[in-house]
Amino acid sequence: MSRARALWQRVPAPVIDLALVAAAAVDVRLNNWEPTRLELALAAVGCTALAFRRRFPLLVFLLTLPVALMQDVAVAVLAALFTLAERSRNRRLLAVCVALAAVASSTPWPLAEVDRTMTLVFFVYGLATTAAPVLFGQLLQAQRDLARRLAEIEEAREHERTLHAQAVLARERAQLAREMHDVVSHQVSLIAVRAGALQVAARDVDAKEAARTIRSLSVTTLDELRTMVTLLRASGGDATELTPQPTLADLRKLVESSGTHVQLTGELPPTVSTPTQRALYRTVQEALTNVRKHAPGATASVELWQDGEGIGVTVTNTPSTRPSLSLPGSQQGLVGLRERADILHGTLDAGPTTEGGYRVRLRIPLSAD
Template structure:
């Protein structure tokens, strides 16, 4: 079954449309009822219009109604109804389309023959035509739902992969933060004591060799302290990748992130170049996670990313509008915002998130410049 579907997908769309036009023409030729110039012209227009059904589904449907009225055919109106149902989400429009098709198919032509056909027979034909017209609409809606579900399943898998990466990043960040604290509180403290004792020995001793040895120990201790401070800074600032061989994202990469996020997002504001690398990375990750949540929980929504500086603090606010399409209930590890709050805490900042007044959602990160 899947192999047949794959083969069907490989058929070019123009070939399918031309085949449907040919099928509708054959249907008209076999069931030609009104062979007047007007009837044939309306039938030709309705059949030819099927070639444009993908671009103008509503217009093509309206052009097939005269065919259903003047000729005893089924292919053209059924194909037009199916295309309209596959591409439209307006249930009221589809219901009106079914009713119009049923009326056109059951009304005798010319209209003067209505009295000859009888009201009972016309009513029976109307009910039969109504059921016939409802079938392609239901099938078209089924195809539309299946396509939406396939797209959402792909989004779910993408979001899961992203959440797994963020969770692993958050775990690694916590481990590095713990390692940084241990290095700062234990190793740095002990090396500082060695440097102080070596300095004291260098001043107190009169032995030249001992003084030189103390000076060397003190110099090495100071150098080691500087290297330890650098390592602690790197451990606290690292974003959680398995390796630091690749460059970490900064504010310069933010516009590219917004453009490739798959959402309708706008970036506003600027920050001074003096903002430190840890703060830039935290802002980048916050925007990345917020846009992921917009794509996951608010399909069709637009987002606004605003960079700002308030006195001695910098930050970013990501606000999205309410979704325009219903969202599926997606499973999540709930680690995305947790990881962002931990990252903000390491920089002595704050992260706030919650619904906005307009019915959307807002994420706000604030980082003090003095602790950047």
């Protein structure tokens, strides 16, 4: 059945329409041996109109009604009714059209004395005959609607399966990120701290150099681990591709996009190591974020400096000029900055100033490079 339907669907629509027009004309000719000019003209209009039944189904049906007057069962009327039922969802309109077709087919032609009993019989017969193509057209319409609905359901299920797979992947990535953060990062941090302590305590030059190398590698590894954890916590979309980590060269852009009036002064040598540059950048980023959150209207200054044995940055802001909103805070930003500073054997000081503002100061010894 499906194979025959597939072959039928391959036939061009104009070919089907021309064949239907020809069938309707043959039907009229076989049932009307000696048509008058008026009957011939009405039949020609009704049969030719079938070529336009797809675009104007109701108008074509009305044009075929005269054909139903000339014969009991007319191919033109049945074809027009089927097309109208296939394309219309107005049940009342279809019922009226069935009644009109039954009345036309049961009315004597040419008009003469009416036999009420036979006319009623022909009317009932006409109702049954004209209702058949309407029911078949409605059935075909319902079949198309069902197929469309099934396709939509299948598409929705496929989308749901994709979302479920993405959710499972996101949970796995989040679990892996937690394991890396809670276990691996913690252990690498301990290695870096112990290596730093060994570097300070060791008296042998080779031992100090080995400890410095271990600490430096541990710091770099820890920084990369944190980057991987951030990527794993992402949703898994196209936005999770690796992006360059910020350096001191990105400070000016950070200051300009901070949403706060900030003055950037000072500079550091280009030989500063990558972990140190990231620590300085993250310190400025966290400090400016806190200014924007907790000191609206305040101005800030970012000073990069270098003393005899270390380099650092100081971020100072003035008191707020308008009330701040009560925003939730995890208090983890400064904790993370202190951890970075400890790993690099640096110090982080943060606290209010005498003028009512706030100051964050990071210092990292040159030996950390």
